[in-house]
Amino acid sequence: METKEATDTQCVSCSGTVRIAADSYEGEIVSCPGCATELEIYTKNPLKLVIAPEPEEDWGE
Numbered sequence: 001m002e003t004k005e006a007t008d009t010q011c012v013s014c015s016g017t018v019r020i021a022a023d024s025y026e027g028e029i030v031s032c033p034g035c036a037t038e039l040e041i042y043t044k045n046p047l048k049l050v051i052a053p054e055p056e057e058d059w060g061e
Contacts, residue, residue, distance in 0.1 A: 009047055013037040020047065 004022030016034030028041045029052050038052040
């Protein structure tokens, strides 16, 4: 049985190490353990992280 390992990549905000689980998916939000920035997995192959968009306020309109 093949086991998939996590991948380490670099935070786009602080350049710290962020570990991405093997079962993660595009669009998933992960946090940088160094600076707490929320990052979105933009693509898995090649792995690319972007700063997650801030949720917009919903004023009930």
